[in-house]
Amino acid sequence: MSRKRWRSVKEIRIADVARLAGVSTATVSRVLSDPDKVRKKTHDLVMEAVRRSGYIPNSTAQKLRTRRTMNVLVVAPRLTNPVFAEVLRGVDDELTESGYGIIIGNLDNRREREARYVDLALSRQVDGVLLLTGYIPGNGRRSMKEAGLPIVGMCAAIDDRSIPNVVVQDRESARRAVEYLVRLGHRRLGYISGTIGSIIETERYAGFCEGIAEAGLGAADFVRWEGPFVFSTGVAAAEGFLQMKERPTGIFAACDESAIGFIKRVRAERIRVPQDVSVIGFDGIEFADYTEPALTTFRQPLYELGRTGADVLMRMIGGEMRPEDWSIRLEPTLLERGTTGPVLHKDFASLRRSRM
Amino acid sequence: MSRKRWRSVKEIRIADVARLAGVSTATVSRVLSDPDKVRKKTHDLVMEAVRRSGYIPNSTAQKLRTRRTMNVLVVAPRLTNPVFAEVLRGVDDELTESGYGIIIGNLDNRREREARYVDLALSRQVDGVLLLTGYIPGNGRRSMKEAGLPIVGMCAAIDDRSIPNVVVQDRESARRAVEYLVRLGHRRLGYISGTIGSIIETERYAGFCEGIAEAGLGAADFVRWEGPFVFSTGVAAAEGFLQMKERPTGIFAACDESAIGFIKRVRAERIRVPQDVSVIGFDGIEFADYTEPALTTFRQPLYELGRTGADVLMRMIGGEMRPEDWSIRLEPTLLERGTTGPVLHKDFASLRRSRM
DNA sequence: TCGATTTTTGTAATCGATTACATCTTGAGG
């Protein structure tokens, strides 16, 4: 039982430094925060005392007095998702430059966790909130807003017009994905969803449907498989695919992971990609560069998204929002690579012309 | 110029609640933290006032007074690395259960960032520190320890015997990887490194060398390629590999990413895995399940590592360390999958027997 | 050198909770 009391070592306070330097605490504070306000000589005296004592201000006391925590809460649906990790990197870089820290709010796809982070925000542990998720429900957001907390949404079309939103054009890009598949000759499509109920999924599916409509196709021309944003969703979709008699020839997956899972599974049954079935993903995770062949996908400007969102939040906190910050949309770029190609023998039209 | 002052809305204080309920602030405080200490009737009275006013305690004030921040700093070398993301998930689950929050210290592989997080810790913004990295240098760690801050290392063999360490058996597993390749008949090996100077790399390479020695091989029997823990390191290694006349037949990569990068590149040159070259990775990231064939690798118990480390830290903070918490080693498991196999034609011995 | 002005420094209030200690209630037992 090696019981041992941690903490409670020395703890140097500003008063100690003041005594050591023979000045008042006010002067020490000024030296540290606004050096121009004190005489050079006093400044040096105090700094020497600070150095000698190894004083570091207690930031909790600072926070209480100044009412600024220099922390931001970042709520993300799931940390291990590389998409969010990359956004977070952008956020981190931007915030660090402004001297802000990140408190992580990881929902890990569990809604019960929302409340915890709403409370955390409301108990003034942070100066602002970055929502990488649509999960925090309306009333949570509302109470944060009522508390005067700056919030920036970074999730496709959070349905709340009253908070600034920095997003990637999910819907429009999903529409373009369909357009792209149709241009390659695909007429029977498949849609692999993301987490049902998530806004990202909703947007992407809406875009998919727009694309279907624009191509003059209808509900009978595509099949939809559901599941969360993970590899195994693609595998499950593949199982469904394999059991169909008239299989789709073009698959749009709402995320790269499921696209990859799908491909892996159908390959095991000797179905070739893209000859037998074309697959397009979404997100452009690094991993998608290393599948064979490399996955065709929409690459989102994730890092930039993170930086931009954080920048807007910093502006809100600083009280200087510009109207053009209110709603920012970034555009993904289509990476045409190896998993998509023109329709071959499996398509009706082609069948008529050439067999196999 | 939509300038607008955020924050500064209502701000309900404990005094407001007290007035509303007709009691003192002390009583309100007690109701909220230690309900058994007050009479039922007063309790209800106060709770009603809390509800009506929507009071939420200012956690900064609480922290100052109680000298507990209920936050932990987690320093990681790089967020986008799925390995750390997974560890972080374990940490998060454990800490959340104890009511602790996470402040993220992302070094993003840049050493300059260390200082920032040491300061953050020393300014008492957190009650403890979890080091997922060996980067924080000795003097940083020392000052944190002197400040009485509980620290737990979660990085292979942080060279500091004075802080508890929860680690995965990197070295031993690397040794076993070599043993495994040798058992398959491989005599010419390749080693793809991780970030030079990182402790993880150092350990894994040491284990690799141990394995080489145990197999009765020497420095002439393997080649080493260097680079950070990323996909492209494997690609670069493959370039080197391709230019050799007598190529290794068994490759150990210090991380799955570089193993995958390697495979992707050599495949492009029609080299078959595992027939022409066996590849074994390290980490067992989820992605490695979805390559074709699935990557042979050592899967680290990352989630468990995170939970355990966080648990030990909680113990330290609570002042109840057990001796067996001091140093914990978790064991990775070998996943024998599709990228390794017995030596075929490329090996000297085999060549003698059968051509091609 | 003096007074007015500016610059520098100090005093003490403040941020919003917790909690030691004092005081007042309550209820049991005589």
Place this chain on the structure above:
DNA sequence: CCTCAAGATGTAATCGATTACAAAAATCGA
């Protein structure tokens, strides 16, 4: 009904900084 212990509540100090305001010191021009 009274006493006394136990329990409930209130008062005020405290955590460690920042900062408004007051006071002191330095600077300047005449």
